[in-house]
Amino acid sequence: MSEYIKVPTMAEMAAAGEMPEVLFWVGCSGSFDDRAKKITKAIVKILHAADVKFAVLGTEESCTGDPAKRAGNEFLFQMQAMMNIQVLDGYGIKNLITGCPHCFNTIKNEYPGLGGNYKIQHHSQFIQGLINEGKLTIQGGGVFKGKRITFHDPCYLGRGNNVYDAPRSLIEKLDAELVEMKRCKSKGLCCGAGGAQMWKEAEPGNKEVNVERTEEALGVKPNIIATGCPFCNTMMTDGVKNFNKEDETQVMDVAELIAQANDL
Amino acid sequence: MGISNIIFIVILIALAGLFAFQVSKIRRNILLGKDVDRSDRKGERFAMMARVALGQSKMVVRPLAGIMHIFIYVGFVIINLEVLEIIIDGIFGTHRIFAFLGGFYDILIGSFEILAILVLLACVVFLVRRNIGRIKRLHAREMTSWPKNDANLILIIEILLMTAFLSMNGADYVLQQKGAEHYVQAGAYPVSSLLLPVFGDLSISTLIGIERGAWWFHIIGILLFLNYLPISKHFHILLAFPNVYYAKLIPKGEFTNLSNVTDEVNLMMDPEADPYAAPPEPEEGAVPEKFGAKDVQDLHWKNLMDAYSCTECGRCTSVCPANITGKLLSPRKIMMDTRDRLAEVGKNIDQHGKDHNDGKSLLYDYITPEELWACTTCNACVDACPVNIDPLEIIVDLRRYMLMEDAKSPTEWNSMNTNIENNGAPWAFPATDRLKWAEEN
Numbered sequence: 001m002s003e004y005i006k007v008p009t010m011a012e013m014a015a016a017g018e019m020p021e022v023l024f025w026v027g028c029s030g031s032f033d034d035r036a037k038k039i040t041k042a043i044v045k046i047l048h049a050a051d052v053k054f055a056v057l058g059t060e061e062s063c064t065g066d067p068a069k070r071a072g073n074e075f076l077f078q079m080q081a082m083m084n085i086q087v088l089d090g091y092g093i094k095n096l097i098t099g100c101p102h103c104f105n106t107i108k109n110e111y112p113g114l115g116g117n118y119k120i121q122h123h124s125q126f127i128q129g130l131i132n133e134g135k136l137t138i139q140g141g142g143v144f145k146g147k148r149i150t151f152h153d154p155c156y157l158g159r160g161n162n163v164y165d166a167p168r169s170l171i172e173k174l175d176a177e178l179v180e181m182k183r184c185k186s187k188g189l190c191c192g193a194g195g196a197q198m199w200k201e202a203e204p205g206n207k208e209v210n211v212e213r214t215e216e217a218l219g220v221k222p223n224i225i226a227t228g229c230p231f232c233n234t235m236m237t238d239g240v241k242n243f244n245k246e247d248e249t250q251v252m253d254v255a256e257l258i259a260q261a262n263d264l
Numbered sequence: 265m266g267i268s269n270i271i272f273i274v275i276l277i278a279l280a281g282l283f284a285f286q287v288s289k290i291r292r293n294i295l296l297g298k299d300v301d302r303s304d305r306k307g308e309r310f311a312m313m314a315r316v317a318l319g320q321s322k323m324v325v326r327p328l329a330g331i332m333h334i335f336i337y338v339g340f341v342i343i344n345l346e347v348l349e350i351i352i353d354g355i356f357g358t359h360r361i362f363a364f365l366g367g368f369y370d371i372l373i374g375s376f377e378i379l380a381i382l383v384l385l386a387c388v389v390f391l392v393r394r395n396i397g398r399i400k401r402l403h404a405r406e407m408t409s410w411p412k413n414d415a416n417l418i419l420i421i422e423i424l425l426m427t428a429f430l431s432m433n434g435a436d437y438v439l440q441q442k443g444a445e446h447y448v449q450a451g452a453y454p455v456s457s458l459l460l461p462v463f464g465d466l467s468i469s470t471l472i473g474i475e476r477g478a479w480w481f482h483i484i485g486i487l488l489f490l491n492y493l494p495i496s497k498h499f500h501i502l503l504a505f506p507n508v509y510y511a512k513l514i515p516k517g518e519f520t521n522l523s524n525v526t527d528e529v530n531l532m533m534d535p536e537a538d539p540y541a542a543p544p545e546p547e548e549g550a551v552p553e554k555f556g557a558k559d560v561q562d563l564h565w566k567n568l569m570d571a572y573s574c575t576e577c578g579r580c581t582s583v584c585p586a587n588i589t590g591k592l593l594s595p596r597k598i599m600m601d602t603r604d605r606l607a608e609v610g611k612n613i614d615q616h617g618k619d620h621n622d623g624k625s626l627l628y629d630y631i632t633p634e635e636l637w638a639c640t641t642c643n644a645c646v647d648a649c650p651v652n653i654d655p656l657e658i659i660v661d662l663r664r665y666m667l668m669e670d671a672k673s674p675t676e677w678n679s680m681n682t683n684i685e686n687n688g689a690p691w692a693f694p695a696t697d698r699l700k701w702a703e704e705n
Binding site for chain 1: 515521522529591593660677679689693
């Protein structure tokens, strides 16, 4: 797992006169957060394994503006959006994938009104597509055989955009046992990070949201809490630590599950 | 036509007129909101209304309350057919004018009676559940004083109305048995005939007294209850339908882009724009547009219709991650505050004219920053609402005003925003390091 992985940038590709099949929008968390970088790498490995011609924007990528918008800073959001749209349109990009449901939601739903029209997929949808098209085969019966896996729905993937099946279909490919929490799919409970809560202390209360959610997840006795959002990942990982259950329960992104199942 | 018919007609016109007047005030208040276009996708909207409002699809997510509510809802709708007969009888001095329907009339009256007893039982269960049960959402901090009394009053009034309806039928049934004058043999009485042991031995004049008394109590009760709706959370029985129809159809994750901000941003990004140009003269009488919402008039009319449609069931609050973990935020309170403030603004207009400023606003006087900042924008409240109310739009619009007009936000958010502005990420990492992950092992 320690070999150097090749990540083509859009600038290089454009200089060579090439166009990628998809642009991988990494997002801030996937670029800077140490835990989330592992998810980013898992996605890249899957893209390589399926021979997908992709590129990243690298240093030309900038925050989509999602946290600014949710916090109420519409100015900053629109400034970010306009700049990103200029970059994307400058390269003539039409197809994107991302590992972050917040970037996904913003680019899919809020950029069109500002002139940015793209087809964007969450990585779970894209990977599901690769499997359906036969470009990627999952080796069942491997490391995850018989493991109990519960899926925590990210709000901006699930309720926000009605994507519930794609991440679950990936888990089902692993010969694992998918166990649902009581609050799942459209009734899923937030991890506590959305709406720019990630960047501030919670208001006074009697419990942290991530503790409430992790408690519920641990209640179904999972070996793995799977999710599809780097922020949910952070919150659930902290929650598991709060209960001192790191040895029994891991928090993993669906991309990491697939990469690991295929020994990528 | 006798004196009692004239009295009936006068009461009917007066109370129907008063109701129309009250509704016109609510309509005016809702239209104080800004415009938003919800005239698109009519087919989908009708389908959604049929499913969610007519079909109660979101109510039955919680089966006990859902089924009880369906009893009351179907009872309310169907028993109103009986009210039509009562009104015709009241105007023309007839008695059971629809009796000529024969066997069909028996079926109608029989089913009204069964529904009436189901409504009555459901209301009793709800009263017990609400006052003795330990359902957290029914005992939240916003559910004291008027909201609590309002809820109980509605249930008690419905119990009284159903009791009057069944007493009226029970007495009528016995009068029919005894062959009393004017009491035509009509209708089936599967429930009220059970009152025979109580009513059977009474004299005809006493029975007529009970029947007439219950008749008047029932119909005047309904007309008064109708006029209670506009000052009560119970107004939801009318607004539920349009409220679902006009609900947001785009993905829940999608928030509106403020167009007045887009204008400013376009100007800033336009290399041709003259930075020293004077802003265009504002049109005569134009009010400068705010960024975000401070008061109810800054919200759009659908937000305001939402507020009048809320029946304070608290399903939103019971699924709110902030509320569950003890924070001050309660999406139900956001809706109740919006309605209370709007009613206050309406009263101000009535008493002091359109331009009166009472120095108060929805933000700060009703809803505090602490409540608003606790929201994770997860949309659980929006999903849970049985009539598709959207508290989140209001929360975000108030946050926008705080941040953009009042520069009020948690200090950590100031850093976050500064980081996004300076280095394109909410954390203080240099933009040049964005691809470093690719080089790390």
